[in-house]
Amino acid sequence: MWQKWFSVKGKSLFSIAFSLHRLTGVVLTIYLCMHLAYLTSIRMGKEVFESFIATTVTPQFLIFDILLVLAGIYHGVNGLRLILHEFGLTYESRKSILYVSVAIVLIVWLIASYRMYTFVMGV
Amino acid sequence: MDVEFRIRRFDGEKSYWQTFNIPVKRGMTVLEGLYYIKENLDGSLTFRASCRMAICGSCAVKINGKPRLACETQILEIGNSLEVEPLDNFKVIKDLVTDFEGFFKKHEAVKPYLIRKDDNYEEPVELIQSPKELHAYYDFTLCVKCGACYSVCPAAATRDDYLGPAAITAAYRFNADSRDEGEKIRLALVCGDNGVWRCHFAAECSEVCPKQIDPAKAVQKIRFKSAIETIKSIFR
Numbered sequence: 001m002w003q004k005w006f007s008v009k010g011k012s013l014f015s016i017a018f019s020l021h022r023l024t025g026v027v028l029t030i031y032l033c034m035h036l037a038y039l040t041s042i043r044m045g046k047e048v049f050e051s052f053i054a055t056t057v058t059p060q061f062l063i064f065d066i067l068l069v070l071a072g073i074y075h076g077v078n079g080l081r082l083i084l085h086e087f088g089l090t091y092e093s094r095k096s097i098l099y100v101s102v103a104i105v106l107i108v109w110l111i112a113s114y115r116m117y118t119f120v121m122g123v
Numbered sequence: 124m125d126v127e128f129r130i131r132r133f134d135g136e137k138s139y140w141q142t143f144n145i146p147v148k149r150g151m152t153v154l155e156g157l158y159y160i161k162e163n164l165d166g167s168l169t170f171r172a173s174c175r176m177a178i179c180g181s182c183a184v185k186i187n188g189k190p191r192l193a194c195e196t197q198i199l200e201i202g203n204s205l206e207v208e209p210l211d212n213f214k215v216i217k218d219l220v221t222d223f224e225g226f227f228k229k230h231e232a233v234k235p236y237l238i239r240k241d242d243n244y245e246e247p248v249e250l251i252q253s254p255k256e257l258h259a260y261y262d263f264t265l266c267v268k269c270g271a272c273y274s275v276c277p278a279a280a281t282r283d284d285y286l287g288p289a290a291i292t293a294a295y296r297f298n299a300d301s302r303d304e305g306e307k308i309r310l311a312l313v314c315g316d317n318g319v320w321r322c323h324f325a326a327e328c329s330e331v332c333p334k335q336i337d338p339a340k341a342v343q344k345i346r347f348k349s350a351i352e353t354i355k356s357i358f359r
């Protein structure tokens with residue numbers, strides 16, 4: 001059933017954008033729950049929280065953070081595109097707006113990844 | 124030139140693939156290929172068609188993964204091997220024939236006809252319309268109810284009761300008609316739980332529509348109207 005949301009064989013870029021939006025929406029929701037649980041650990045004391053930080057703000061975790069940021073940026077930018085179209089606006093330019101959205105996602109993601117890389121690696 | 128037709132068949136119980144090799148001439152359509160198989164190779168092959176000129180909407184099938192009208196798709200434009208399947212999101216009855224009962228019911232449900240207070244069939248009056256008023260809805264009248272749009276819609280894939288792009292487009296076609304007075308009635312019909320708010324703008328319907336009538340556009344236009352009406356109703 002729900003697998004059909006992600007069947008992209010023979011579909012256009014618009015359907016792929018829909019599947020990715022749904023996927024990233026679910027990923028972000030799961031992340032949000034994990035993130036809130038993580039933050040709540042400060043109630044168990046400063047040491048517990050800082051030991052969490054020490055494990056996750058590390059080069060090993062960087063790849064996950066970079067992927068999460070990609071999911072977040074994609075969901076946000078594509079979400080703005082959807083809001084625009086779902087208001088009945090700019091329907092005719094939907095192809096170019098999709099391409100521009102993808103370009104914005106990639107540019108912002110590369111900049112963010114570079115920033116995170118230099119922060120975690122301390123370079 | 125010989126072309127391979129791989130057809131996904133269904134006999135009421137099981138679904139299976141069958142391959143046929145048929146001689147193809149330039150200009151021959153997929154529908155003609157299906158007729159060739161039925162007449163010369165396997166009389167039990169079942170498919171639906173009527174007009175053979177892209178106007179009745181009976182013959183939509185999936186050809187190499189994309190829904191198209193078999194009667195207006197030329198075999199050699201696709202290549203020398205074809206996969207033909209029934210449309211997705213519809214129940215398969217036999218081979219390429221799917222059940223359109225629900226699809227037509229949804230169309231009927233949006234009241235796709237002029238609604239007027241002064242309906243008088245004994246003494247009909249001519250309703251004048253300017254070319255501009257005609258073009259406000261004309262493109263959307265071209266729908267042939269082929270179901271291609273419905274078959275690729277992710278909302279229809281998981282909600283049997285979703286009205287779907289074609290029915291909502293029909294509602295928009297009449298709402299945008301200057302002679303019509305039924306906009307409020309139709310808005311109430313398409314803005315419910317099974318209506319426009321189920322659309323997530325995958326916009327695939329517009330990509331596959333053989334008449335290029337942009338059903339996704341009609342859905343968004345009517346959705347916007349629905350949002351405005353809902354906000355207005357709060358202050359009423």
Ligand code: HEM
Pocket residue numbers: 021022023024025026028029032075076077079080082083086322323324
């Ligand atoms: C920049 C911020 C965000 C924007 C602009 C945005 C925009 C949107 C839009 C417009 C939709 C509906 C799309 C549709 O019509 O199908 C949506 C769906 C969704 N969003 Fe977001 N969103 C944002 C952030 C988030 C965050 C932080 C989360 C997770 C906590 C999230 C989770 C979801 C989920 C689960 C869906 C449902 C997915 C679906 O129906 O396909 N979103 N978002």
Ligand code: SF4
Pocket residue numbers: 265266267268269270271272273288289292331332333334335336338
């Ligand atoms: S809107 Fe297009 S794809 Fe959908 S039923 Fe009508 S003609 Fe077919």
Ligand code: FES
Pocket residue numbers: 171172173174175176177178179180181182183192193194195
């Ligand atoms: S047979 Fe009528 S549309 Fe193809």
